[in-house]
Amino acid sequence: MDLKIEDVDDLCTGAAFLGAGGGGDPYIGGLMVKEELRAGRRIRILDPDEIDDDLLVIPTAMMGAPTVLxxxxxxxxxxxxxxxxxxxxLGRRADATMPTEVGGINSTIPLFVGARLGLPVIDADGQGRAFPELQMETFAIEGIAGTPMGIADEKGDFATIRTEDHHRMEWIARGITIRMGGTAYFANYPMRGAEVKRASVKHTLTLARRIGAIIRTARARRIDPFEELETFLATTSYGVARRIFSGKITDLDRQTDRGFTLGQVTISPDGPGADCVIAFQNENLSAKADGALLAIVPDIITVLDSETAAPITNETLRYGQRVTVMAVGVPPIMRSERALRQFGPAAFGLADTYVPLGPF
Structure with a gap:
């Protein structure tokens, strides 16, 4: 399947939704992809279930603080x-690229790379959403080596990282990213097609495009986009989606530190009741009201405009916005015991225990 220019906006909207507030605003990446398509370049999207087992796939992405972007x-x-x-x-050219995460700008970076280099893009990723750290990947959980890793900035500087430890890869790359000005672009987790089939969250670019189309067409048809999203996502491997809070943003604490966007946002309800407080490290980690847990990682917590259902990334949150918070379950590969050790609550220093959103 070829990606068409009319698909890009829907894909970006869906990627912002799946980004859980982080991943970097996909707007800039979407513009880059559109320019490549207008120049006559092709972007081929490959079904991960149909690729050759020996294909060399090198994922590409951005890392750093979304506010800097x-x-x-x-x-x-x-x-x-x-x-x-x-x-x-590696001493070998890539046969394809793919996202490390489907959320935010990192849904679009491999599309741009694929267009510019003539590489197909695999319809899969390693997170099924966005997470802030490089070891927080289904690739790592399934034993795929993270390096050699390449990392580069806009000044022409680049570095190659080699380590056998996924956490050390993150630590080294984060330090380089900070010194490159807070954001950098990278390629890592080189793998074969057989490993893509075993270790990825599949068909997530298609999922993002479908989510974006639902939001766009629901507005045009004057039907409830939140209800449409809940109905659709219940039919996918994500299993469940529901609205957990609505109100107005009344407080925002946001700062860039250690290469991340850190903080929390407070949403006051339209009527009586407790505020909802969402904590984030690039991505939304937990949502609580009066101390009660509403949702927590690895489930997706996404903040949407109450009128349009447009996703709002954490770097664009503003006082006074009227918002609806949705929570979405994640596929089974992201809820295993090994997965929760890698990107469950404890991986972020949270004391809460993971409680799945609903029946799967």
Missing amino acids: LEKIPSGDEPLRALQAVETA
Whole structure:
């Protein structure tokens, strides 16, 4: 399947929804992809179930604080240099690329790379949403080596990282990203097609595009987009989606620190009742009201405009916005015991125990 220019906005909207408030606003990445398509380049999307087992796939993405991305616009060369650094380390050219995460701008970076280099893009990723750290991948859970990893910035600087430890890969790359100005672009977890089939969350680019289309067409048809999303997501491997809070943003604590966007947002209800407080590290981690847990990682917590259902990323949250908070379950590969050790509540230092959203 080829990605068409008319699909890009829907995909970006869905990616922002799945990004759980983080992943970087996909708007900039969407513009980059559209320019490639307008230039006549092709973006082929491959079904992960149908790829050759020996295909060499090198994922590409952005890392860093999403707030920095608002002012530090990519040149477009960064992910290309990162990918080429991995190819040089492996001594072989990539046959395809794919997202490390479907959320936010990282749904679009591999599309741009695929268009510019003539590489197909696999319809799958390693998170099924967005997470802030490089070891928080289904790839890592399934034993795929994270390096060699290439990382590059807009100034032409790049580095190659080699380590056998996924957490150390994150630690080294985070330090480089901070010194590159708070954001950088990378390629890591090189793998074969057989490993993609075993270790990825499948068909997530298609899922993002479908979510975006639901939000767009529901508005046009004057039907409830939240109800449409709940109905659709219940038919997917994510299993459940529901509205957990609505109201107005009345307080926001947001800062850039250690290469992340950290803080919390407070939403006051329209009527009587306790405020909802959402804590985030790039992505939303937990939602609580009067101390009671409403949702927690790895489930997706996403903040949407109450009128349009447009997803609001954490770097664009503002006082006074009227919002609806939705929570979405995650696929089984993301709820295993090994997965929860990698990106469950304890991985973020949270004392709460993971409680799935609903029956699966």
